[in-house]
Amino acid sequence: MLWARAIVATSADERPNAEHLSQVFPVQTRYTGISLAYQTGTAVFARTTPMPCQYLYARTASVIPVILLGIAYTLLSVGSAIALLRRSSEQPTTAA
Numbered sequence: 001m002l003w004a005r006a007i008v009a010t011s012a013d014e015r016p017n018a019e020h021l022s023q024v025f026p027v028q029t030r031y032t033g034i035s036l037a038y039q040t041g042t043a044v045f046a047r048t049t050p051m052p053c054q055y056l057y058a059r060t061a062s063v064i065p066v067i068l069l070g071i072a073y074t075l076l077s078v079g080s081a082i083a084l085l086r087r088s089s090e091q092p093t094t095a096a
Helices: 002-024 027-046 050-060 064-090
Strands: none
Touching (some): 002 027, 050 064
């Protein structure tokens, strides 16, 4: 049952992202743009997150810096989403 909830939550999160990203990139570069956005985000944040978390925990012996790093990642993500929304609302999209 937990897996079903995780799949539903992930699907609910990914669909608006994909829909929004498809509106941001022009038709000629849409596939490449969306792919680069997802892959860069994954490579930079998802794969490297354990390293700074482990370093912070080893240096401080506290989870507070790890939590603050998670909050910083969240704020960066929200800020990026807001910037993307502003950019997409300023530029008209071209339909295929």
